[in-house]
Amino acid sequence: RGADSVYVQNGKGISYKVKSFYNDPVNDIAILKISDKSFDNLPSLPYNIKRGSSGIGESVFTLGFPKDDIVLGDGYVSSKNGINGDTLAYQVAIPVNPGNSGGPLLDNNGNVVGIINGKENKTDGATFAVKSKYIMEALNAIPQDSLSKRVSYGKRSALQGLKRNKQVEKLQDYVFMIKVYNNN
Template sequence: MSDIELIAIVERYLNGEMSADERLRFEVLRRENTEVDSTVKEHQEFTNRLKQYGERLEFESLLNAIHDEIDVQTLKDEFVHHPSIIVRLWRNHHSKISMAASIAIFAVLGTLFFTGYLKTQDQQSELVAMRRRVDREVRSNENFRRTTTAMIKDIRDAKKSIDHNKYAGSGFAVSADGYIVTNNHVISGADSVYIQNSAGDEYRVKTVYTDPKYDIAILKIVDRSFTRLSSLPYGFKRTKSDLGEDVYTVGYPGDDFTYVPGNLSAATGFNGDTINYRISIPVNPGNSGGPVLDSKGNVIGIISARASQAEGAAFAIKSKYLQKAINAIPSDSLKSKINLNTRNSIASMTRVQQIKKIQNYIFMVKVYN
């Protein structure tokens, strides 16, 4: 008996089209032949899934209602200027989008079959094979409706994010496995925080630790698309830096990665504050959280504020307080211990070479409220 013939008999059985005698004989066959019994169960399950096509039509109505709710043209125009959001949505949902298309196609073909549109043996043979494929696909995607609803929520959240994000500051890596430091005031009060590298790749981060006293925040990249960085090229200076030293900072006072040179002008900050250096570097709010490096490429501090009483001056938290903040992080908050790098691979390089080497380790910090 061919598959087509067996399925035709199974359909008569499931549709109640057999006589009492035929039904009795077929049920005996089911008990004696496990392959026939398995085919009946599979076909019954497949038939039930096709009956859910009506539910999918209802779900389509829901999508249409959401479409009417969202100003699609405005959303499109805004997404064009925020490609990182599109990338994030695609990373999270491309498999679900593909699955949605597959289910819709198979459901329509199944409907055509049961309404008698597909009648030739070749067409039925193709549908038998198709039935098996779609059955496997649907079984592996039981959460299709729930995940699609989540996708819709992400689109709404993305729209909300566009309306409420601000480019708050800068940050830089303190370890190769995704721990980032920035200022506490940069991320304070945020609903969510993302960072973006010089290539435009955006990653979601969580706040691991904050120290308002030192104005330090430690973040951890939790985005699945993140790949471990290479070894940090810069080291962290533990000893005191001297007045007059050439220093520089890099960061994101705007959309572009920016370099600003200067020098260390005072060993203390505002009103003799010993936590900060004062540096002769003109900075903007977006520089907050960026590193201050000496001529050898060692991190000596973190930009924290612009000096309002002196034009072209800023304050930088000394690097030893970064170490204190890291030491204060509860061990259960860390996946791995953070050891500040003491090796420096850029000490003998020119300034231009140093900047090229460290650029991939400096991030724009985006805050969403």
């Protein structure tokens, strides 16, 4: 919000200009589209967005850019609700840093179960993630005429059954660092 320009940077350090495609300040979700002509489209998404909810104790992991290299974090869902009983989010016990915000929260089958959106500084290890249900709602709210083609979701994640290191290998090209610039 209020940015002059926004770029995403991949794990190889290459940056691409993006435009905000959809903003949902209530659920803290922004969907970005890479608008840079030099970007080569990626193959089909290897992950799926989980349609059901995750349970307390379910193992989860995240990938993000708290520094220039992509970082893996492991943990579990610690509460079905976020801070102050927020039903839009999970509380997860997973180490995160500011660069993890906006990154995916995935289950062991490689399904996106949420998007990391905050950390409670007063409570050690309390991290929050917007639930996948609201990610689906945001994707479905994008006006059809603004898309060159409709976002499609597979029935099964291509990451299911793979060891974590192989999941990360397949995922890392789909996770970007977001860089926001404001000249004011």
